[in-house]
Amino acid sequence: MNESKTLQQAFNESVYPVGGHGKRSVNVLLEAFEGINGDTESDIYGNGPLIEEFQTEMASYLGKPSAVFFPSGTMAQQIALRIWSDRSGKTKVAYHPLCHLEIHEQNGLRELHRLEPVLLADKSRLITLQDVEAMPDGISCLLLELPQREIGGQLPDYGELEAIAAYCRSKGIKLHLDGARLFEVLPYYGKSAAEVCAFFDSVYVSFYKGIGGIAGAILAGDTDFTDESKIWKRRHGGDLIGLYPYIIPAAHYFRQRLPKMEQYYEDAIRLAAMYNGCTGAATRPAVPVSNMFHVHLDVSKETAESAIRGIIRETGVGLTHNINAVSEQSCSYEISLGDRYRLVPEDKLREAFRLLDDELRKAKE
């Protein structure tokens, strides 16, 4: 725990942090509000041009009739599943065992909505068409996360996605997209957001992952669905008198960074190849399909932390801020690329990977 803090601190002080867009500081807000007219009126409880225009813009981008801005994806997704469940009269919903709702929301879906999750696949792999076909009866909605973050940001083939969607439609099972990182996978699929979203009855996207806003989410779908979601937003306590402190940054960084998703994706491929060139290092996926991947090292968490701290000292390159132990002799961490990657000088990066390779070799001997 203490060691990890020290790595976090070393990373925070590193000259060339490799991942992310930048520090989560007040500057993120100040930059987004630069040039905004102070007389611009707040949205008021979900109404007003400021929120309505952004919702319209996002609905159009996602190819859905309607969209609603939420303070969080946690709120938006529970609500989507509740609506589909209420409409079908079925209380079961299906998702991956490492779904955000299962591991990061303190059981909100069960405690607030009394829904019963059915876990598909296992923790090591994606949900397949076979898993979906084998689902028990009584499921109102299947949630798919694209990409599946907790296994390194993996994606089903586009054809498999199509087949899953067709199967669900034929069975009257609603399909919901956890698109927390949807923007990030579009370059790999080579599809528009609207093309991907067309497979889904409801779609959630986030504005503080690849987009780098402060917080906030969009939930999109048919108008009767989004209208109902506004009632639940009020019930959850998310229908704030003013959400503009999140909407203005969401809109600002969406415009700024959406065109850079291809760059982040290409950078991730390149960086993953450098990891895979090191002794006892491997990325998951081997070739990234978005701006993210996981790094697995065949050394203990402690050895890895010490190596990464040493690399920061020698080169200024901050490869990661946090490492998770997998076993006594293996560990992993998540890489998520943004604007900062291209600020790392080429020679410093090479030197960092030469040092990492050395350390991993030494540990093997």
Place this chain on the structure above:
Amino acid sequence: MNESKTLQQAFNESVYPVGGHGKRSVNVLLEAFEGINGDTESDIYGNGPLIEEFQTEMASYLGKPSAVFFPSGTMAQQIALRIWSDRSGKTKVAYHPLCHLEIHEQNGLRELHRLEPVLLADKSRLITLQDVEAMPDGISCLLLELPQREIGGQLPDYGELEAIAAYCRSKGIKLHLDGARLFEVLPYYGKSAAEVCAFFDSVYVSFYKGIGGIAGAILAGDTDFTDESKIWKRRHGGDLIGLYPYIIPAAHYFRQRLPKMEQYYEDAIRLAAMYNGCTGAATRPAVPVSNMFHVHLDVSKETAESAIRGIIRETGVGLTHNINAVSEQSCSYEISLGDRYRLVPEDKLREAFRLLDDELRKAKE
């Protein structure tokens, strides 16, 4: 509906709006962030100095061991009632028929938490000690709103409040404070916030009523209670990665306006007296006990709107932006005073009331 829009518009364009602090525009945010160092780190999922320091400050001000910042009071209050209900194993909670949870939250308490409200008193008056003593068995928590907004911002005597609290304590019933406008009643009670809050097991206060922030709330109580509330905050989708866009304005305007609550209260007394000097006009309460009161006029909503619009045209004074029909020949509206009141020139205000009196007289003839 159309008429009301016109009044809203006329009010928006009035030179001397009487109520509130100012327009809900982006300037509210910009002013609060002026002078904030851009390198200040965001709070992260409820942690970090920015949120923790404000929570500590508010806990201390409210005289409670601990406090948690929430995006909304809707979220904070449902959670408080849920915790008290879970702990007692009782699913009934008691509150006023015009409680925020009953009329403004789309039944969230029932739909999300399966709690069963027991309504005390009736819509025309405050909850009394007698009402509390007559409560049925099986109630986990009583919620009191100070002041009771929907009946003009009325307050129980301090002695009655004390007696209600003593009764609840003796029966093992938790007492929760809906203090959306707590700051505003302290001058009338002549007590500190901590003195009033000492009667209550849990306390909610808001930062966008009298304080004039953007949004946000504090829920305070014992540490085991607030710790549990954080779990529910995550479940509700309110544990945002960064709440600082609300916290910084809350802290800013709290410091700026808390010392002015006495002024707003005195201004309300003075303005109410001017209303009560008009033919066919009366305020509720007759003498305000906070910065707010309701105005009741013995004319139709349409007549009143036409009079108020005329007054705006002739004097520039915007008495209200919204009028509710009570019957065919009576209507009412809410007044809530803030910084703008003292910007209205004395002679303009007198002229406005002379005109209002004229119009009300004419309508009577």
